[in-house]
Amino acid sequence: MKKTTIVLLIVLLGAALFVWSGAYNIAATDKHWAVTNELLEILRERSIEVRAKDIVVPENLEDSTLIASGAGNYEEMCSSCHLAPGVENTEIYEGLYPQPPVFNGSVHDAHDEKDNFWVIKNGIKLTGMPAWGASHTDDDIWALVAFINQLDEMSADEYLEITAGGEGHDDSPADEDEHEDASADEDLHQEIPADEEEHQETTPGSET
Numbered sequence: 001m002k003k004t005t006i007v008l009l010i011v012l013l014g015a016a017l018f019v020w021s022g023a024y025n026i027a028a029t030d031k032h033w034a035v036t037n038e039l040l041e042i043l044r045e046r047s048i049e050v051r052a053k054d055i056v057v058p059e060n061l062e063d064s065t066l067i068a069s070g071a072g073n074y075e076e077m078c079s080s081c082h083l084a085p086g087v088e089n090t091e092i093y094e095g096l097y098p099q100p101p102v103f104n105g106s107v108h109d110a111h112d113e114k115d116n117f118w119v120i121k122n123g124i125k126l127t128g129m130p131a132w133g134a135s136h137t138d139d140d141i142w143a144l145v146a147f148i149n150q151l152d153e154m155s156a157d158e159y160l161e162i163t164a165g166g167e168g169h170d171d172s173p174a175d176e177d178e179h180e181d182a183s184a185d186e187d188l189h190q191e192i193p194a195d196e197e198e199h200q201e202t203t204p205g206s207e208t
Contacts (some may be wrong), residue, residue: 028097037098044124052118061113061146068162070143075163077132078144084163086156096128104151104159116145 018024032040060066075084080092081100093099101111111119120141123131132141151159 028095031097048115048118049112051122052112052114055114055117057113057117058142061142061149063146066143066146067150068165070140070145070147071162071165073136073140073144074147081128085151085154085159098127100127100129103148104154113145113149116148117141120144 079087080090081096083090083093083102083104085104119129121131121133121138123129132144154162
């Protein structure tokens, strides 16, 4: 027991020294070993599957309206990293490591719809994949899942047509109108003292 404890302490000390030394190259240009890639892929896939297994998939993912509603968001939020029909490369895609999955043209193995929903909503650490659930509703995310389902068979012309008609997401803050109203109130408030001064100047001194 004592020997095991000593060995564990030595291993922990060695690991701490390795981390502190800066010897590990964190650059995205320094690729993982093949075995590291394999372990990370297993870790990622199992983590997603375990957490997504109880998600209930809507029955309307084939609905054309839902698919169309996800098109604009995919173009604005996803296409720079995950590419699209007719978009074979981007600067962002080229620079990311690990490179994001490409959903069109059978480049990437199809994921379960529950897995796609979970990933889009929660993101993935240290990959560049954001957690879109922080700024979008579940309905928005299911619309993206529905659209992604169609990408494998979609032509470049079909992609351009459907994304041109998509509404996309609203970049403006939710409280923008309230802010504008508050600014207008503030301007009005600032004008009041000037009116009061004018009133004081025109008021007769013998008002009593």
